[in-house]
Amino acid sequence: MDITNEQRGDWQIMTVHGRLDAATAPDFDKSFQTIQDVVPLKVALDLAGLEYISSAGLRSILAAGKKAHASSGKIVFAGLAGMVEEVFRVSGFTAMFEFYSSVDEAVAS
Amino acid sequence: MKRTGIAVRLAVLILACSLVILTGIVWYNYVVSRNIIISQDEHTGAGLAQATSARISKVLYAVQKVADSIAYTLEDAEISPKLIDDLGRRVLAGNPEIFGTAIAFEPYSFDPARLYFAPYHYRSQNRIASTNLGSRDYRYFHMDWYQLAKELDKAIWTEPYYDEGGGHALMCTYSVPFYRQVDGKRTFAGVVTADIDLTWLQSMISEVDVYDSGHVFLLSRYGTFISSPNPDLIMNETIFTWAEERGVPELRDVGRAMVQGKSGYRELKDLPGVGDVFLYYMPLPAENWSLAIVFPKDEMLAGVTHLSHTVAIIGLAGFLALAALVIFISGGITRPLRKLTVVANRVASGDLDQKVPEIRTRDEVGELATSFKTMKTSLKEYIANLTTATAERERIESELRIAREIQMGILPKLFPPFPERSEFDVYASIEPAKEVGGDLYDFFFVDDRHFCFLVGDVSGKGVPAAFFMAVTKTLLKVVAERGLDPGPILSKVNADLAAENESCMFVTLFLAIVDIETGETRYANAGHNPPVFLRKGSEPEWVPPLNEPVAGVMEDMEYSTKTMRMEPGDSLFIYTDGVTEAMDGDRNMYSDPRLLELLGTLGAVPAQELVTAVDVSIKAFTGGAEQSDDITMLAMQFHGPLGTNKES
Numbered sequence: 001m002d003i004t005n006e007q008r009g010d011w012q013i014m015t016v017h018g019r020l021d022a023a024t025a026p027d028f029d030k031s032f033q034t035i036q037d038v039v040p041l042k043v044a045l046d047l048a049g050l051e052y053i054s055s056a057g058l059r060s061i062l063a064a065g066k067k068a069h070a071s072s073g074k075i076v077f078a079g080l081a082g083m084v085e086e087v088f089r090v091s092g093f094t095a096m097f098e099f100y101s102s103v104d105e106a107v108a109s
Numbered sequence: 110m111k112r113t114g115i116a117v118r119l120a121v122l123i124l125a126c127s128l129v130i131l132t133g134i135v136w137y138n139y140v141v142s143r144n145i146i147i148s149q150d151e152h153t154g155a156g157l158a159q160a161t162s163a164r165i166s167k168v169l170y171a172v173q174k175v176a177d178s179i180a181y182t183l184e185d186a187e188i189s190p191k192l193i194d195d196l197g198r199r200v201l202a203g204n205p206e207i208f209g210t211a212i213a214f215e216p217y218s219f220d221p222a223r224l225y226f227a228p229y230h231y232r233s234q235n236r237i238a239s240t241n242l243g244s245r246d247y248r249y250f251h252m253d254w255y256q257l258a259k260e261l262d263k264a265i266w267t268e269p270y271y272d273e274g275g276g277h278a279l280m281c282t283y284s285v286p287f288y289r290q291v292d293g294k295r296t297f298a299g300v301v302t303a304d305i306d307l308t309w310l311q312s313m314i315s316e317v318d319v320y321d322s323g324h325v326f327l328l329s330r331y332g333t334f335i336s337s338p339n340p341d342l343i344m345n346e347t348i349f350t351w352a353e354e355r356g357v358p359e360l361r362d363v364g365r366a367m368v369q370g371k372s373g374y375r376e377l378k379d380l381p382g383v384g385d386v387f388l389y390y391m392p393l394p395a396e397n398w399s400l401a402i403v404f405p406k407d408e409m410l411a412g413v414t415h416l417s418h419t420v421a422i423i424g425l426a427g428f429l430a431l432a433a434l435v436i437f438i439s440g441g442i443t444r445p446l447r448k449l450t451v452v453a454n455r456v457a458s459g460d461l462d463q464k465v466p467e468i469r470t471r472d473e474v475g476e477l478a479t480s481f482k483t484m485k486t487s488l489k490e491y492i493a494n495l496t497t498a499t500a501e502r503e504r505i506e507s508e509l510r511i512a513r514e515i516q517m518g519i520l521p522k523l524f525p526p527f528p529e530r531s532e533f534d535v536y537a538s539i540e541p542a543k544e545v546g547g548d549l550y551d552f553f554f555v556d557d558r559h560f561c562f563l564v565g566d567v568s569g570k571g572v573p574a575a576f577f578m579a580v581t582k583t584l585l586k587v588v589a590e591r592g593l594d595p596g597p598i599l600s601k602v603n604a605d606l607a608a609e610n611e612s613c614m615f616v617t618l619f620l621a622i623v624d625i626e627t628g629e630t631r632y633a634n635a636g637h638n639p640p641v642f643l644r645k646g647s648e649p650e651w652v653p654p655l656n657e658p659v660a661g662v663m664e665d666m667e668y669s670t671k672t673m674r675m676e677p678g679d680s681l682f683i684y685t686d687g688v689t690e691a692m693d694g695d696r697n698m699y700s701d702p703r704l705l706e707l708l709g710t711l712g713a714v715p716a717q718e719l720v721t722a723v724d725v726s727i728k729a730f731t732g733g734a735e736q737s738d739d740i741t742m743l744a745m746q747f748h749g750p751l752g753t754n755k756e757s
Binding site for chain 2: 060
């Protein structure tokens with residue numbers, strides 16, 4: 001897995017590539033910790049390069065979402081496709097979070 | 110292979126070198142000192158010969174002088190028998206070296222009436238005796254001592270001879286002619302003699318000390334032995350006959366040189382009765398004699414030999430001392446090594462409590478011992494840590510295994526669970542991954558008509574997931590038995606789970622309650638992957654997803670309840686993502702389409718057969734690749750109410 005962090009305006013943009021599962025979730029958590037103290041925390045997760053997400057990955061994302069919520073910010077998602085989108089949908093994440101087709105769109109919201 | 114220790118090799122090498130050097134020194138010492146001694150003895154020998162010859166010459170010269178002066182006196186003295194007698198006695202009394210002296214007159218010259226007149230004085234038994242020489246048997250004027258002096262008209266020394274005239278001894282005689290005035294003319298009147306006893310000469314010469322068995326001998330002008338420590342030789346042998354007899358040709362050369370009046374030095378090998386000798390010779394010109402000194406080589410070199418022996422003994426003692434020292438030192442070096450080897454072998458065989466020998470030397474061996482000690486201590490610590498760590502890990506693993514057993518134990522395992530119920534058939538299986546996971550399933554009657562069954566999957570793995578799973582299962586049963594609809598059940602359970610869930614764990618759940626009288630099935634789904642509905646006689650289809658969130662995250666969440674109807678023979682297949690995400694060695698997933706395709710080929714089979722078929726298919730797909738997630742499946746086939754069941 002590959003994660004890059006980028007700041008654009010008041011948005012923190014995290015781009016995730018590869019697989020987000022039990023083995024790589026701790027890396028995601030660590031990467032998220034570097035930005036989690038920003039208030040309000042507004043995170044745009046670019047998941048266009050994400051190939052697979054397991055329940056452990058979903059949990060990391062939920063935890064991130066909770067943090068953002070607590071700081072009166074939010075976490076939004078961009079570029080979901082295929083199996084990952086399916087998992088998000090089935091897991092009911094679509095009801096909890098906002099989704100955009102691209103990061104630009106997400107940041108503009 | 111025989112092992113040769115460092116100590117032995119070191120000792121052998123050093124001692125071999127020392128031995129070679131030592132032998133070299135002893136040999137060189139012997140050769141050089143031998144040469145020095147020989148060259149010194151050459152001088153000594155020559156000196157000794159000279160001294161001896163001078164001594165003999167001095168004696169003989171004194172004898173000559175006496176005879177000369179008598180002859181001179183007689184020339185014009187008034188001679189009377191009494192005077193001659195006094196003269197003879199006085200001469201012998203004053204000259205101990207003279208054995209006898211005679212004044213021999215020409216026939217009839219002293220007294221015209223007497224043919225013989227030759228008064229002779231000589232020593233006999235420590236007294237001076239006198240006689241008159243000359244008789245019918247002893248016509249003295251025919252003797253060599255008389256004739257030679259007379260004819261040669263000068264003083265001569267005779268060859269040694271045995272005197273039968275008066276002295277009866279082995280002697281040499283010095284003869285001097287004397288003259289008297291007869292008719293105004295100086296006329297030969299006779300011979301004055303002085304004898305020396307060869308025995309006396311021999312005793313004088315034997316006082317010359319030439320080592321223990323060295324000796325001096327004298328040769329006459331013809332090579333006859335005049336003096337020799339061997340009395341048999343005197344007068345009986347010449348050096349030439351002796352050389353012939355003993356087979357020593359070199360001695361004849363020496364004899365020739367001596368007779369010719371030469372002086373020199375000669376080394377003679379293996380002289381009979383004496384061995385190797387050095388021989389010095391020189392002439393006594395006055396008498397035409399020759400003197401030789403014989404040095405036995407053994408005795409001459411005895412000093413050198415003794416010195417060499419002493420050096421060799423000292424060398425040997427030194428060598429032994431060196432050997433002892435080398436063995437001691439090399440032993441001292443290798444002894445700690447040998448001790449270390451023994452300990453190292455014991456340590457190698459696992460005995461880490463071996464005490465490393467205390468080696469206090471500040472050399473490489475000492476360093477090695479220190480390093481070895483450190484290594485042993487580290488090894489011991491490491492093994493102790495490892496043992497502790499292993500024990501700890503085993504304890505944790507054992508506890509995890511027990512946790513897993515407990516976790517698995519709370520899931521119903523007895524099939525068929527309700528053998529008295531013919532309205533439906535339920536079967537479930539869980540294939541745990543190596544690591545503790547959080548899958549769960551359950552089924553139970555809410556009341557007589559309503560049968561509840563569910564499958565869930567807790568996010569993550571490990572003990573937290575197992576706990577969360579256990580809590581979820583307990584909560585579900587407690588809430589479901591209150592008779593609520595599936596939606597409210599999940600809502601309630603979600604609220605309970607989400608409260609105080611700091612770790613953001615969650616669980617996906619599919620829960621259905623079937624009315625076994627009618628087949629009406631109500632269900633709710635909290636983020637769980639959609640089950641498959643196998644309608645008898647149709648293709649399998651997904652139960653439409655409700656897209657409602659996973660449970661345990663947000664407290665105030667309402668889940669909806671959906672309703673579907675199952676006809677007799679229809680089945681519902683609920684599973685966790687461990688099924689569709691099971692991977693083969695190349696990380697390909699089993700996938701939804703493959704599952705749907707398999708289920709399509711099965712038809713309306715009993716619940717257990719359905720689950721087993723999927724299990725077999727998954728195993729065939731993964732081909733033994735390690736399972737990363739729990740694989741949980743639950744199948745429920747509806748048979749219809751009691752009546753219909755019997756009819757069919």
